[in-house]
Amino acid sequence: MTFRKLERTDPSDKTVVVVAEDLRNGGIIGVVVGIQEACQALNWDVKNFDISSSATLRHQSLVEALALKPDGLILVGGDIVSISTYSYLKKFEQQQIPIVGWHVAPYPGSVPNTPVQVNVTTDSRKVALAAAGLVQPQEGQTAGVVVFTDRRINIALEKANQMVKALESCDRCTVLSVEDIPLDQTASLVPPAIRRLQKRYGNRWTHSLAINDLYFDHAINELVSSDLPTPLNISAGDGSISALLRMKHKSYQYASVAEPLLMHGWQLVDEIHRNLMGAPPSGYVNQPYVVTQKNAASVVNSRGFFEPDRPYRQLYQERWRENQDG
Incomplete structure (x- = not known):
């Protein structure tokens, strides 16, 4: 896992809005926890919305989120193509608010013909x-x-x-x-x-x-x-x-x-961080990891989440500090 060094900027005092499709879904919970960890490391504020797969709550949350004038929007779950949020998300794009998502499309990377700049996921x-x-x-x-x-x-x-x-x-x-x-x-x-x-x-x-x-x-x-x-x-x-x-x-x-849910949360925050600095997306895609009854005990952290054997928290924070220190 490597990172390219970016130009110096001041990404402090930022606010990120997270719209979670449904926090009854364990995958979404893990990603949101990872986002919160990463934002805490950056001293960023986080505003979370749980829409419980409701179209009405989705609309209300996006309207409220836009009114907050956040520095970034993260969509966790849902489907950017089928949930009819395009018109709402265009308003974020018009205000130059970067949008990234987790599992909002079948494949990782950019989501063509939508305002979503990066979809974080393994290859379905x-x-x-x-x-x-x-x-x-x-x-x-x-x-x-x-x-x-x-x-x-x-x-x-x-x-x-x-x-x-x-x-x-x-x-x-x-x-x-x-x-x-x-x-x-x-x-x-x-x-x-x-x-x-x-x-x-x-x-x-x-x-x-x-x-x-x-x-x-x-x-x-x-x-x-x-x-x-x-x-x-x-x-x-x-x-x-x-x-x-x-x-x-x-x-x-x-x-x-x-999927490394916590790590994906950190990556989503990093993609927002990169955008705010005018840098391209990381392009990083995690490979699927098969957990079975035979290896489950060895890949779970103290909080019960799957945790890959990679020092991603340290690497992200080191790069963020390098960017701030020049």
Whole structure:
């Protein structure tokens, strides 16, 4: 992980607004915590909005955020293409307020034809392939797979499509069902879906692939109470605290293709920092990391977050100090 040295400027006394799509989502929580850490290191103020996937709250939050005249806007979750925020975000762009996002599009980097200058994420194709690659049929048997996704969100849809495509190339894999369940409705919709799937497929259901750990958060009660074998549950993101706990204790989730949520929060702040100094985006893209029951205990920090073995906090702060000191 390397950084280019930038021209000297004074980025002190800045205010960043964070619009979080839904803080019930463990991935979003981790990113917001990372943003707060990084802003504290820079002595920046942070204003957080949790919109709970509500279009009304999204509008209200962006209107209020613009009135604060922030130095940067960070969108955490959601989908810049499908959530119809373009007209609101144009107002930030017109006032030269930089906008960056996390998981607001399927792929990392710039988001064409939108005011979002950087989308921080791992490559959704690589994440999906890593998750699907963990589906290994037992000898002489066929893996029956249920895929959980949220078709409203482009990155979720892309992950699901890529996983299904990968499974189609597996001779002894069968996609039993693709379940479209909105992430903000998993608490109410996942339990009846699990009962329905168990009744329909029984022992044929051997594996689950989900675009987010949140689906398995709300599947456990039904899995515990069932007499059927528990499917091998695999998530194509994001390595939430609850998922890591399940894997650590080898209970109801086998794997998650985790993202360094805290580190992504720091990167989002750094991308704002770079913009304020007239510097280009970092271009940094983290590679997917497969966490399983076998290695979960070794990659979790004291607060329960997945933590890559990289001194990113130190590196970011050193570069920020170098920029300020000239």
